[in-house]
Amino acid sequence: MLVSDNDCADKAKYAFTWDAKKDALLGGDKFSPFVEHMDAPPGRVFVVYISPNEMLEKYPDIWGWIEHWAWVSADPDLEGAPIDWKKRYEEKVWSRADQK
Amino acid sequence: MGEKVVLPEGAELKEFRPVAYYDAHMDCIRVLTHDRSVTEHRLNETFTIYECNHRCGFDPEYVGFSIKGVRHIFADVGLDLKGVYTLTEIINRIVSSKPGSGLAVMLGLIFRSHQNIGDLPVHMEQELYEAA
Numbered sequence: 001m002l003v004s005d006n007d008c009a010d011k012a013k014y015a016f017t018w019d020a021k022k023d024a025l026l027g028g029d030k031f032s033p034f035v036e037h038m039d040a041p042p043g044r045v046f047v048v049y050i051s052p053n054e055m056l057e058k059y060p061d062i063w064g065w066i067e068h069w070a071w072v073s074a075d076p077d078l079e080g081a082p083i084d085w086k087k088r089y090e091e092k093v094w095s096r097a098d099q100k
Numbered sequence: 101m102g103e104k105v106v107l108p109e110g111a112e113l114k115e116f117r118p119v120a121y122y123d124a125h126m127d128c129i130r131v132l133t134h135d136r137s138v139t140e141h142r143l144n145e146t147f148t149i150y151e152c153n154h155r156c157g158f159d160p161e162y163v164g165f166s167i168k169g170v171r172h173i174f175a176d177v178g179l180d181l182k183g184v185y186t187l188t189e190i191i192n193r194i195v196s197s198k199p200g201s202g203l204a205v206m207l208g209l210i211f212r213s214h215q216n217i218g219d220l221p222v223h224m225e226q227e228l229y230e231a232a
Contacts, residue, residue, distance in 0.1 A: 023137050023153060027102060030113035036102035041153040044139055051125065067125040071139040071153060084142070 013051050013067070015089055018080045018096075020046040023071070044071040045082050120187050120220040122170060129170055129222060131187065133214055134163040145169070147206055165210050187211075187220045 020040050027036045040046070052064040072082035079097050082088065107113070116135035123130050136159065138150035150164035167173070174181055177197040179190065191211050195204040211217075 025137055025154070026105070026135075028105075030115065033105040033107070033113055034102040035105055038137075038154060041137070041139060044153075047140075049126065065125075068123070070150075071137065073139065073141065088142075 011090055012054075013049055014064070014093070016048045016050060017045050017072075017082055017085075019074065041071055043074050045074045045080055046070075047072050047082055118217055118220060120217070120222045122181075122222065122224045123166075126168075127170055128166045128168040129190070130164065130166045131214065131217060131220070132164040133217060134159065136163050138163060140166075143206065146173075146203060147210060149210060162213065165214065167207070181224055183224060185222050185224075187217055187222055190222060 023038045023040050025036045025038060026033055028034045046069065048069045049067045050064040051067055053059055053062045075081040075083045075085055078085065078095065080095070081092075085092070118131075118133045120129060120131045122128075132150070134152065137153040139153055140148050140150055142148045146168050148166045148168070149162050150166075152159050152161060152163045155161070171181065173179075173194065177193050179185070179193055191207055194207055198204045
């Protein structure tokens, strides 16, 4: 991934994934919006991509920035991981399944 | 009714309209035809399609897609990253630059499955909230 002049920008990002139980939709109109909670789509995990803060001196209270989120089909073998996670990501940093 | 949303002071919601924009942080063009929760299905390293999660009424099965590796693709086909194009212009340039390639064929299939989006401007230097 090329971002600015960094052609390995994907290596600087983290993917947080888990089998979330609920989805959230924005309902109402622009004057009275509300969040509606629904069951998560079956067989999916929720994925959030984060770039760690590289300007800690300027923003010391911020760990990182959320850049994108989406549901992805679940991996059949690793709980909470998206399908083909080995192809998607460079390495597994941490897994809840490893702690059991 | 669900949980009330309190917007930051000065913020205002706008009615959703189909949108195409360049996500500079993830180096991809995202096209959204409906404001829905989606599941992303990665077709290959370049293309991802967005499936509508909670379909109702006349919701289509797929409500958008993304094209990844845009900086590399644009350089390859001679498009300026700072320009403003319609989606059709970008698709046509890629397809005509690589006729018959897997990239061109798949892009054509995805594009044809999303109707009435050809005239969407693709905002290359704006964030989503600015483009919408």
